[in-house]
Amino acid sequence: MPEFARVDPATDVAIIGAGPAGMAAAIxxxxxxLGVTVLDDQPAIGxxxxxxxxxxxxxxxEDWGLPLATAFQQCGAEHVRGASVWARDGETLVYGVEGQTCRLRARAVILxxxxxxxxxVLPGHTLPGVVTVGALQALLKGxxxxxxxxxxxxxxxxxxLLTALQLLEAGAAPLAIVDTMPRRRFRSSLRHAPGLVGDPALAMSGIKLLARIRAARVPVFRHATDLRVLGADRAAGLAFRSNGREHQIEANLVALHDGVVPNDQLAVSFGCASHWNAETQCYAMTTTDEVRASVPGIWLAGDAAAISGGYLATLTGKLAACDVAHELGAMTAKAHGEAVAPLLAERHRRLRARRFVDALYAPTLSAAKADGTALLCRCEEVPVSRIRAAIAQGATGTRQVKAATRCGMGPCQGRQCTLxxxxxxxxxxxxxxxxxxxxxLRTPGRPITVAELAASHTGQGHTGSDA
Amino acid sequence: MLRSLLDPADARLTITVDGRSFDAHPGETVAACLMRHDLVPSRQTPTGQPRAPYCLMGACFECTVELDGRTNVQACLTPVRDGMVICRNLRA
Incomplete structure (x- = not known):
């Protein structure tokens, strides 16, 4: 007899993530x-x-931020803070809140x-005192x-650039910006510049940002290469080459950044297909009608699918929610068609402007050229040299390298090393x-305790959370 | 390595790290609080290498600590609470 049989609490739509896409989808x-529950692993919305x-x-x-957050708080969606989803078991999501395992049945899931x-990946990047630039922004805002x-x-x-400006405005001036954009990158990106007419506001905000940084007179070292963090037990500075000269800057905090990529770990662990995007040099989720994942019952919204920024994420959030509403019978085909047409038109117009930004800020610190001593897999402490050695000894794919080196098998489950x-x-x-x-990627997508795993068991109808 | 923009008088919470008490601001994360008090490294790798909070958004798992008896808690996703007990489990 199923001793633990129980009925999971149910909702129409579970949305994972309470950022721009998730909030717009919920509204x-x-x-x-529709009944909506938003599961988010952060301490607060946004x-x-x-x-x-x-x-x-x-x-x-940005101007749209506060109205969106206010509308979300008033829309009647349930918001669960600190909820870290780690499995999908049929229609049921399994997640943890402060070590407690919870389940939620949902007819549709929007990721x-x-x-x-x-x-x-560069020498010394795992030392205490090295953070990402986004980390400094999170510390300021959160x-x-x-x-x-x-x-x-x-x-x-x-x-x-945005974080530099926000820190300056908060009274914390960086000693320098070490800019790794290669020579001629601006010129080679110009062929995409006509697309900027699709989103003049994006272009203007970029120009204003650059002007304000320049006005603040922060020293900028351009076309920097050969970056390495100095220090033995913690960061003591940054060494690099710029314009043919070696430089060393003493610092107790070094913040690194090379663009953003989709945080798609959960989607991949749910079996959703992705593909390589050569332009942005990262994976993008494979979708139909912009928002449908390859797995029935799962939709994707915002940067999780492909990077297009916060405002565009609100558009795909709305698109996903309309699609779900239509699928669940809460919206007629006619109403659906009328609602999505303008959203798609605006999205496609603004996406044209993205191509210039993507080309201009294409990655600059590829691990492919990294010093052999740099750790490629932070969790399992695998240096680039060991990956190269495994390949030299015959590894021809990701699985062989993983088996030979443990690369990607630590707590982050490949988030920090796959690319x-x-x-x-x-x-x-x-x-x-x-x-x-x-x-x-297999379930669970994050480290869980045996107790958490045991608590996810429900007896009747349980098919195993690694399904 | 970090300082708070808030009034020090508002740091009215107390957390315990490796048996010592530190002030904390309501709303800040455990990771921010550890860095503000220069409590790095916040952990060591199995080979003894020092590590500290890195991404501050839940993606890198560098900031994991033992918190109120639970292991592998991501400090960057956890707001401080009065009386929290944190162990970094640092080896000499």
Missing amino acids: EARRHG GQILRGISHPRRVHY ATGSMERPV SATVPSGRFVLAGNGPLL SLVSVLAEELGAAVTDFSRPS
């Missing part, structure tokens, strides 16, 4: 009368770009798990903390990334 789904928007605000947010920073001593920002990308691994494989074998299968 839209509620408009169609995701990354709107982090901190619901309490005393430390930075200026709105946002983006994360592209992993950077915890009202800023660097207290000598710090530098190094790398490439709009987030680096580096495939770029090293491609480089060493003279192949394309598409020649390698993406490392598979």
Whole structure:
């Protein structure tokens, strides 16, 4: 007899992630009368770009941010903070809140798990005192903390510039920006510049940002290469080459950045298909009608599927919710068609502008060229040299490298090394990334205790959470 | 390495790290609090290498600590609470 048989609490739509995409999806789904539960692993709403928007605000947010957050808080969706989803068992999601295992049955799942920073691989990057640039922004917006001593920002990308400005406005000036954008990158990106007419506001905000950084007179070292973090037990500075000269900057905090990529771990572990995007040099989720994942019952919204930024994430959030409403019979085909047409038109117009941004800020710190001593897999402490050795000894794909080195088998489950691994494989074998299968991900997508696993068992109808 | 923008008088919570008490601001995360008090490394790898919070958004798992008896808790996703007990389990 099924001793633990129970009926899981049920909702129409479970949305994972309370950033722009998740909040927009929740508001839209509620408009169609659907029951909505939003599971989010962060302490408060907002995701990354709107982090901190619901309490005393430390930075200026984009104009659409506060109205979105307010509408979300009033829309009637249930919001579960600190909820970390780790399995999907049939229609039931399994998640943990402070070590307690919870289950939620949902007729539809919208994954709105946002983006994360592209992993950077260079010597010394695992030392205490090295953080990502996004980390400094999160500390400012979420915890009202800023660097207290000598710090530098190094790398490439709009987030680096925006964070520099926000820190300056908060009274924390970086010693320098070590800019890794290669020579001639701007010129080679110009062929995409006509697309900027699709989103003039994006272009204007970029120009304003650059002007304000320049006005703040933060020293900028351009076309920097050969970055390495100095220090034995903690960061003591950053060394690099710029314009033919060696430089060393003493600092107790070094923040690195090389753009953002989809935070798609959960989608992949749910079996959703993804494909390589050569332009952005990362994976993108494979979708139909923009928002449907390859697995029935799962939708994707926002940067989790492909990077397009916070505002566009609100559009795919709405699109996903409309699609779900139609699928669940809460919206007629006619109403659905009328609702999605303008959303798709606006999205496609603005996406044209993205191509310039993507080209201009393409990754600069590829692990393929990294110093052999740099750790490629942080969790299992696997240096680039060991990956190269495994390939030299015959490994021809991600699985063989993983088996030979344990790369990707630690707590982060490949979040921090998959893109580096495939770029090293491609480089060493003279192949394309598409020649390698993406490392598979199995449930649970994060470390859980045996007690958490045991608590996920329900007896009747239980099919195993690693299904 | 970090300082708070808030009034020090508002740091009215107390957390315990490796048996010592530290002030904490309501709303800050455990990871921010550890970094603000320069409590790095916050853990060591199996080979003894020092590590500290890195991404501060839940993606890298570098900031895991033992918190109120639970192991592998991501400090960056956890807001401080008065009386929290944290162990870094650092080996000499």
